Amino acid sequence: MRAARGAFALLACLLLPALARAGDGRLLATGGASMVEGSAGGGLVPWAVLSxxxxxxxxxxxxxxxRLDLPDYRLDAHGAAFTWHNRLELSVARDRFDLGTLGEAIGMPGAALRQDVFGAKLRLTGDAVYGPLPQISLGVQHKHNLDFAIPKLVGARRDRGTDVYLSATQVLLAGAAGYNLLWNVTLRSTxxxxxxxxGFGGDRGGRRLVGEGSLALxxxxxxxxxxEYRQKPDQLSFARENNASDLFVAWFPSKHVSLVAAYVSLGEIAGLRDQRGWYLSLQGSL
Incomplete structure (x- = not known):
């Protein structure tokens, strides 16, 4: 908790000089939204664009x-990101997963799993809108699980880990019947x-390479x-881990605010099946 507060305080200090300088030069919606792990992208998948x-x-x-409401669980996330010269993005997020039905079943009503996520993303080459090639970015997300007793009990090996991903994003102007079309592909090691x-790691294996993708009109x-579609590694034998997907609508009334609503499918989580529900995310930008 102290680490998360310190990171937010440091980020706030970094943002103070930015208040009068945040950009007007990029097209509306090309900064994406904030995914649950804090990086710029969709709700589930990081994109190559910077926040x-x-x-x-x-x-x-x-x-x-x-907030994501599921039949048996609830996920709440909040965070912030700082972007320097459209080259480097630094982000921090806190995720809280309320166990709901499962917590009551194991005699722990009100129990939750929390994690802090510290991210960095570097634009390597290209531009998502202008130019013949997509924008390509390399990112990392270092995650620290703050409530490891339950993950350890079900077979997780560690309370922290680092995801590394490579994303490619491009906006095809008038690319679909006159409408702008955005595509993104992400390859993640996790x-x-x-x-x-x-937690991280499990009795069925360790680090794996998974694919993710987004398409937006x-x-x-x-x-x-x-x-969006996101593969997941499925490393714990006590319960199957399904891939995730969503259908979303995003509204960008201005460059200072965006709202994303989605219908999300996470499949089976800790033995409870058919975890589908509604996701709502509000972002403010400077």
């Missing part, structure tokens, strides 16, 4: 809050169970609809 709208001469910042909320400059 906010800062150009190469500017710095920018975002903050977000997210040993996280249920994004890290159930920009109906007008303010509204986008799309879908």
């Amino acid at each position: 906010g709208y800062a150009t190469r001469e500017q710095v920018g910042a975002t903050a977000f809050v997210t 040993d996280a169970n249920q994004l890290g909320l159930l 920009l109906l007008d400059p303010h509204v986008a609809v799309g879908a």
Whole structure:
């Protein structure tokens, strides 16, 4: 908890000089939203774009809050990100997964699993909008599980781990019947169970390479609809870990605020099947 507070305080100090300089130069919606782990992207998948709208001469910042309600669980996330000259993104997020039905079944009503996520993303080459090639970025997400007793009991090996990913994103202007079309592909190396909320590593293996993808159609400059898919490593034999997917609608009334609503399918979680529900995320940008 102290580490998370310290990171947020440091990030706030970094953001103070940015208040008058955050960018107007990038197209609306091209900064994406904030995923549950804090990086710029969709709700489930990081994209190669960096958070906010800062150009190469500017710095920018975002903050977000997210809730996902499932039949037997609830996920709450919040965090912030800082972008330097459209080259480097630094982010921090706190995820809290309320165990709901499972907590009551194991005699721990109100129990939750929490983790802190510290991220960095470097734009390597390209531009998501301008130019013939996609934007390509390399990212890391270091995760620390704060409630490891339950993950350890079900077979997780460690309370922390680091995901490394490579993303490619491109916006095809008028690419689909006159509408702008965004595509993203992410390749991730991870040993996280249920994004890290159930610890890292397991009795069925360790680090694995998984694929993720997003597709979004920009109906007008303010509204986008799309879908995402995210593979997960499935390393704990006590319960199957399914891949995740969503269908989303994103609204960008201005460059300072965005709202994303989605219908999310996470499959089976800790033996409880058919975990599908509604996701809502609000982001503010400077």
